[in-house]
Amino acid sequence: MQASKSVGILTTVDEMRAAARAARQRSKTLGFIPTMGALHEGHLSLIRSAGAKCDAVVVSIFVNPLQFGPNEDFFRYPRPFEKDLALLEQESVDFVFAPSPEEMYPAGAVTCVEVKRLSEKLCGRSRQGHFRGVTTIVSKLFNIIQPNLAFFGQKDAAQVAIIRRMVKDLNIPVEIVVCPIVREPDGLAMSSRNAYLSEEQRKSALVLSAALRHMEEAFENGERSSKTLLSAGVRIFEQEPAAKLDYLEIIDPDTLDDVNQLSKPALVAVAAFIGTTRLIDNVLLRPKGL
DSSP states (O other), rough: OOOOOOOEEEHHHHHHHHHHHHHTTTTTTTTEEESSSSSOOHHHHHHHHHHHHHHHHHOOOOOOOOOOOOOTTTTTSSOOOOHHHHHHHHTTOSSOOOOHHHHSSSTTOOOOOOOTTGGSTHHHSSTTHHHHHHHHHHHHHHHHHOOSSSEEGGHHHHHHHHHHHHHHTTTOOOOEEOOOOOOTTTTOOOOOGGGGOOOHHHHHHHHHHHHHHHHHHHTTTOOOOHHHHHHHHHHHHTTTTTTEEEEEEEEOTOOOOOBBOSSSSSEEEEEEEEEEEEEEEEEEETTTTT
């Protein structure tokens, strides 16, 4: 096991730019993982993937106000910075970029980055402006750090599709690496927001992965109609009164457009409220031979 090392904590754009520039001048390949902190095994899997592929690893910790709506959980979002830092030291991360909101959004800043059309789908419908906040902060971080590779989790599949489109449209020279969803032993996708759940809500939250698993089994048994698969998933949700379904859709993983008949890989994406906590999950359905 690799010994932990002291991680460099950078809080200003100038500090981060200087550190990244120095690493590149030493011909180091830079890997980057953007996070909002409250780190869990899902984040750590991204960091390990970056460590295996890159010479130096940068993790940002920034709870981005632009991606929260007015009635969402920005102020209560968990911020266990010291615990996060200890985890990052154990993983031998080279740099942590932890700026303040004022550092990232100076007074008078009015520019946003938005990926049209894609940002209006899935979470973008119920969380208006959310993806604009995501693409704005990620584009700023890419510009500051200029990583060779950036690592994202499959759990945020819509976000991944939108960021990939942004990178292509804006000619940003970074490779997007997508890593598998990390789940608890009972199937719940790991999320920082799982900490909000009571013991009973934690049990109710299993309906998300249960519905996806049920749809995946039907697909593996030969079902190719999205309408039939979605009906099967909705029936699972109807058995869990504590869950309020936000959306359950079968979409193209690149365009996020609806898919009616599954003749090529398609993404089943779900979002639901368990109490006041909104959780997301997904599974990729891939016909054999593709």
